[in-house]
Amino acid sequence: MPALVAARFVARPNRFIVMARLSDGRLVRCHMADPGRLRELLLPDVDLRLRPAPVGAKRSTAYSVVLVHAPMAPRPWVSLDTTLPNRLAGDLLRRGAIRGLGGCAALRREVTHGRSRFDFLLSPRRARDTFVEVKSVTLVVNGVGRFPDAPTTRGCRHLRELTDHVRAGGRAAVLFVVQRPDVGSVRAHGETDPEFARALAMARQAGVMLRAVRYRLTAAGQALYLGPVPVRV
Incomplete structure (x- = not known):
């Protein structure tokens, strides 16, 4: 995989x-896979890391944004690569590293259940x-x-369907x-999406397991596992 390219944020049209x-000094048009608002991260002139598009790829952008250097202390590198979380999660699940989920006998990706397609079906x-x-x-x-x-x-629908699945056994x-x-912990952003916060609380009450892990990203794009953190509901 080619080395990441240093750049600075200009705009998000x-x-x-x-x-x-x-x-x-060249101004380049880049693909942004993360559809989140990211208003606290994408500030003028903030440092980015870009991944060059594969040679011969038929696309309108020559780069993809994969990292941003957070402008607020302690200024960590933050991944904007939407494929990374599932790659990291898959590795943890295969190694049996998530509390309560057990060792992995088989792991399937993108499995449909009800009206949703879930990231993994783990067979412990x-x-x-x-x-x-x-x-x-x-x-x-605030940490x-x-x-x-x-x-x-979509996230609310996922939670409701997982809740129904657990209630059914x-x-x-x-x-x-x-x-x-x-x-230091993770919780629902109820101010932004109160429906998601309610659905998450109902999911935990029904018995859906809530887990969180954190990573440190380097400027080269390496993800270093730092262990679990609690989920507060």
């Missing part, structure tokens, strides 16, 4: 496009199959990771992957 300035060695939905956390307020940073109808978990180190 829409959710999926960022204009960035390279170190040689000593428990029933477990649906696992992964949520990426990049917003931090608390908050999710979501914008209203999410199944097993399910939500895994929050915090892509920055400056977090």
Whole structure:
């Protein structure tokens, strides 16, 4: 994989496009996979890291934004790569590293149940199959990771269907992957999406397992596992 390219944020004309300035002064149009608002991160002139598009790729942007250097102390690097949380979660699930989920006998991705498609179906060695939905956390307020940073109808539907599944006798978990180190716990961002906060509380009450883990990102894009943090409801 090619090395990441240093740049500075200039503008975000829409959710999926960022204009960035390279170190040689060129202004480039970049793909932004993360559709979140990111207002506390994407400030003028903030440092970014870009991944060059694959050679021969048929796309209108030459780069993708994958990291931003948070402008507020302690100024960690924060991942904006929406594929990273599921890769990290898959590794943890395969290694049996998430409390309460058990060792992994089999792991399937993108499994449909009801009206939703969930990130993983875990077959533990000593428990029933477990649906696992992964949520990426990049917003931090006073040391608390908050999710979501914008209203999410899809996220609420996921929680309701997992809740119904557990009430019917199944097993399910939500895994929050915090892509920055400056977090001591995770909780729903009820001010932004009160419906999600209510659905998360109902999910925990029904027996859906809520777990969170955090990582530190380097400027080169390496993700270093820092362990679990509690989910507060």
